[in-house]
Amino acid sequence: MATHEHSHERTDVRINDLIGPRLNALAAKAPIFAGVGGVLCLAGLALTWGTNYFLQSYLFAFMFWFGLTLGSTTWLMGHHVTGGGWGFLIRRPLEAASRMWPYVFAMWFPIGIFMVLSMMNNGLDASGHHLPMNKMPLYEWANASIRDGDKVLTAKSGYLNPLGWLIRSVLFFCVWFGLSFYLNKWSREEDESYNPLVRHRLSLMSAVGLLISALTITFSTIDWVMSLEPHWFSSLWGLIFVVGQGHATLIVMVLMIRYLAWDLPLLKKVETRYFRDLGNLMLAFTLLWAYTNYSQFMIQYSANIKEEAGWQLHRTTFGWQYIGFGNIIFHFAAPFLFLLMSLTKVNIRNLAKLALFLVFARHLDLFFYIIPTFRQSPMETFRSFAFLSDIGAPLLLGGLWLMGWSKQMTKTNAPIVPQFDERLEGFWPLDAHDHGSNGHTPLAAAKGVTTTHG
Amino acid sequence: MAQHVEKSSPDIEFPIGFGINNRGADLRAAEIDRAQRKHSVWGITAEFDETDPLLNAARAARKAGYTRMDAYTPMPVEGLSDAIGYRNKQMPALMFCGGLLGCSLGYFIQWYSLGYGYALNHGGRPYHSWPNFIVITFECTILFTALTGVFGMLILNGLPTLYHPMFNLEGFERHSQDRFFLTIEARDKNFDFEKTLAFMRTMGALRVEVVEK
């Protein structure tokens, strides 16, 4: 996106100097995951041919990696607004993740194409009968024949119609791409020279951007996930996904620091309190996740209204309740206790162990939200060979995403920290007492740990 | 009244002879006087106006083998417990136990009363409808944690104690304003009136004083 002609004038450390080889290794390894996932998906597709099982798995995997991209864009803006020290640890990875929008748009295509198909076949088979649930396109409201026979769906067809869905989806991607484009463009500009105007512009756009982000997270997840069961509604939905995506991003970023940079002397010089901040943020999101999900469940469980209770009832019966309990344990109880016990000795390796576990929990959470729509019980997953694509799709998309991400990291090769961001002063401890000439950045001290620089 | 106001102003005058560089007749007289009152000594205290010399003094005293000492400061000073060698992790553990008690009590009372004591069918929900019990259980946990914490802290600190030997010290009222005191208590095994007094005088304190029982 941005170019770096001026790098020779500067005495800073860049991404490739520090972790270039590791990023290349990741870019080389990631396709293996994608390949394994792809094979599993193909096998699943072949074994469940004629049904939409693959698409179900694909949607839930997509929601994770899409959420990671949107979460990264949101965190990035959050950091521009608040300037917290923890943000400098993950700013570059976040920026690289926010540049993934073209890839994520491509990943969205299978879902979009199916929507177009459903516009055409209307949910009827060749002889004019309704297709069974597992053979229909993902969104039942997309079929005019079903919609017309249903009072509630007709009432909201002004919003829930395939064309509107497609237009909105494309619009969302345009907005996200636009946000991340300017976030990255101006961040590159900020790296060029000390210029508080750029900083001011970034902060201001991020403040507005956070609002846009909250609204687009809400409506995109309403469109793509909540409308899977179109009679059901919850006004907390958007926030649940804001929290979920924020959580997912945080844990993946912790993993990235751990696996790409854990043994760098540079990282060891960073004050522990910033890692503790990351730990505290993880704790906060763990609690927020529990809080929002409990609130939504409790309110619908207690009010016991027909439209809402059905959604909850299905997820607390037929064996789905065990997935739900698993969710409580893996997504809340275990991480909560772990974080509470290890808060005083937080380090990145501890956090990463938990984060790896939480990547699994995040998938389980999305699985629990999306899949019961289509399957009577969790056992159906095994009976129908859907488990192949349930495992394959996250691997496929994850492999592709990580490959793209690591390439984005190496391609930009930005300075490892935004050295002209004034707020860095509080964070970067290496030579806090030495603020010399303009060209002398705190990073000069970090040079000792590298052999070459850009 | 005016006198009291003056007393708390920053440029307080100390009696001649209490400083470390003044080794005049006054000092000797005072020392003899103190030696006579040795049996009534509770401890020897040094007064500082900064944290760094306080921390250094505490480290030195610890190195010299003193264990029965305490500092009196106008605010919590980072690293002071380490310097003195005071280790204590009672409070988190105590509060955790309190929380656990509250948690169990809160849940138990709901489980018992709605399941057995006064079982009501509430919209067809199970008698043991645990999602409904979470909030009160949580509130009880918090309540008991807070109560154990605050009262545990007060009791373990021995508060309220309206009398303490340190209050006998002239000028001690500044411990809650802008002065830092380090006291080695007479019950310390290594406490020796003369030696300890001499030791304290090497600490660069504003003044060194004897605290009486």
Add this chain to the structure above:
Amino acid sequence: MAVITPREISRRLPSPVVDADETFDVVGKGNTLATVTEKISDAVLRDRLRPGWVIFLGFALLLLATLGVAFGGILVMGVGLWGINNSVGWGFDIINFVWWIGIGHAGTLISAILLLVHQNWRTSINRFAEAMTIFAVFCAGLFVLSHVGRHQYAYWLFPLPNSMGMWPQFRSPLEWDVFAVSTYATVSILFWYVGLIPDLATLRDRAVRPYVKRFYGIASLGWRGSNQHWHRYMAVYLILAGISTPLVLSVHSTISFDFAFSQVPGWHATVFPPYFVAGALVGGFAMVLILAIPLREMFNLKDLITMRHLENCAKILVCTTIFVSYGYAMEAWTAYYSGSIDERFMAWNRAFGQYGWSYWSLLFCNAVVPQLLWFRKIRTNLVWLYFISVVLSIGMWLERWVIIVVSLTRTMLPSTWHGYTPTGWDWAQYIGTFGLFLTCFLLFCRILPVIAMAEMRELVHHEMHHGAHDHGHDSAEPNGGFSGSDPSVAPAHA
């Protein structure tokens, strides 16, 4: 890109317009341990009675007398005095309960959450914000106490073994409220008192008159700043902050459950818990500003409660008002998306029904007016800030009015539709609680230090030694325990 000259930058960046004696630092320059102690404690010990304060107190006592009459009337004659009816069973009592308790939440946020996230600017406003919390909870408590109707049975709310063998209905959020609010009141008072102990000791040590000395001596429990005491004290203080954070969330969420658990359109919405919490913070921070702006003038604390504090509160107001606006949007949107006639009618009725004016005023107050705070010139103008805070307080009251009363006037069954008009008794009790709040607050200003001195000393000490390096950002920690930087003491929850 060419380096821009500083002059160019200062020309293009928005600059605040403030008086010369105002500062944007956390603490005014030149303060030492002695000066902060002196400034804060002199306001209690040395200050003469100001005529302004006395007049204010007289006014507050007049309002308090109104409360006495209103509350006494309810106790003697019952809630029939109020404007509530069979359809609108919750009126001013619950509106004001939610309004007051929401105000309290900002105090807890400042004293607990900002402590945990190392926002050291909170130090000089946490004491009076916590006081505000406690007095607001008193006021809120009066409303729930009076609305139960048969007051002699109010103790039935607690799980006391009795000869009838009855227990409260623990599945009801109304019962949860009993636990949540009483726990909140208890923990807030404990937290406040624990924070006060070292400061009471300072007052004891600086007091001149013997009876004053004795009073603070007893109140401070003989605190002598012993390191062992501080050690335990800080552990408890931090854990209290840690547990207060989820507590404050739980309290207002539980209050929102009171509504959301029902099926009444306009009450039943899953977004209620976080949206109520955000709304509580809007009302609370507005009240913090309403109190802080005159307080710093009156007691000459401009270099301790600085523009930095006021501006940060304004920034928090921008965030929280956007959050509640999101809540309004989600309520209206979900009414449409639900496809349900009742939900959609509720949304229509709010905007265009009998009380439509209140909905539009609430949107104006809470969603439009606070957007002015995006401009630094307005954020740093005390008149504007004060005015916007008052508007937000009114707006938050209207929000509860719209949710509680307007929803109840038009429920699902048209034959139960009924209007609601508050009576003089309703107004008297509402206005009377201001008397209680003001009286408590004015007495607090005279009797206790309005700023936490021990924490201030720690902050000033830190600024004196490290101030130069941390200037201009909020993430710096004060030197020691209050910021949670001592890992051996306690975990810092977020």
